[in-house]
Each structure stands twice: as structure tokens, then as C-alpha cells.
Amino acid sequence: MxxxxxxxxxxxxxxxxxxxxxVASRYVTxxxxxxxxxxxxxxxxxxxxxxxxxxxxxxxxxxxxxIEIVKNLLEKSKLLRAKPIxxxxxxxxxxxxxxxxxxxxxxxxxxxILGD
Numbered sequence: 810m811x812x813x814x815x816x817x818x819x820x821x822x823x824x825x826x827x828x829x830x831x832v833a834s835r836y837v838t839x840x841x842x843x844x845x846x847x848x849x850x851x852x853x854x855x856x857x858x859x860x861x862x863x864x865x866x867x868x869x870x871x872x873x874x875x876i877e878i879v880k881n882l883l884e885k886s887k888l889l890r891a892k893p894i895x896x897x898x899x900x901x902x903x904x905x906x907x908x909x910x911x912x913x914x915x916x917x918x919x920x921x922i923l924g925d
């Protein structure tokens with residue numbers, strides 16, 4: 810069940826951050842504490858979600874995916890000691906086989922959100 814506060818935060822995230830806010834709002838409504846665009850030395854991490862001591866490092870991809878994007882996510886997650894999650898947003902985004910293999914070998918979870 811979503812509390813009114815979670816619903817409000819979720820709607821504000823979508824208003825302010827668009828697609829990344831939509832992904833972050835899913836974690837807010839699931840009970841996570843969320844930070845958006847957390848800075849790291851490898852560039853900003855789109856979403857950090859924390860719940861019961863579990864930290865998730867989430868990067869959102871809306872266009873083409875290559876191995877460099879995934880390697881960058883892995884480095885950011887190692888810095889923060891977080892579980893890496895790659896969120897593929899959109900219907901037409903294709904994940905190449907080399908990226909799938911790299912994700913499986915390194916424990917990167919891939920989630921797909923179809924969008925509106």
C-alpha cells in the first residue's frame with residue numbers, strides 16, 4: 810500500500826526528473842529512500858535507492874546501450890558498495906548480446922520498463 814507521502818514524492822519526482830523520476834518513483838512507492846543524480850568520480854549515478862541497509866545503484870538507459878555504459882555503472886556501484894541495476898526504459902531499446910553476457914558475468918541486474 811502506498812502512503813500519501815510516497816504518492817506525493819513519486820509525483821514530484823516524475824514532474825522534476827522525467828524518465829529518471831519515473832524510475833525513482835517506482836522505488837519510492839516500494840518503500841525505498843531515493844536520491845537522484847548522486848555525484849561520483851565516474852559521473853552522476855541516476856538513482857540510489859536504500860532500504861533496510863540494502864543499497865541499489867541504478868542507471869537508466871533510454872537509447873542505445875553499449876558495453877561502456879554498463880562498465881561505468883559497475884564502477885559507480887563498486888564505489889558506493891551497492892548492487893548495480895541497469896534500467897532499460899522504452900519499447901524499442903535492444904540489448905546487444907555482449908552487454909547481456911557482461912551483465913550476467915558481473916551480477917548486474919537488467920530491468921525493462923516499457924513506459925507510457
